[in-house]
Amino acid sequence: MKRSTMALVLALGATAALAQLAEGEIRKVDKNAKKITIKHGPVPSIDMPPMTMVFQVKDPALLDKVKAGDRVKFQAEKQGDTYVVTVIEAKR
């Protein structure tokens, strides 16, 4: 594969991954319980409408990157009866 074609494929892949990120605003961070409260917009990956709710986090280190009041992009998945945030980043 030519280098230019490879770059295009990688760029398209990154765009697709970003498109799945939901947007929201952090309401509360609870590091001890590994939970985060997010007022969020639609979350296509788990087919969820906008609401304010508590998520578990996959890795508590994710909570070091955000604080209450931050606007964020995030990815969530359903694990059993629990909704888990797997990726989160503050918007700037």
Ligand SMILES: [Cu+2]
């Ligand atoms: Cu929700």
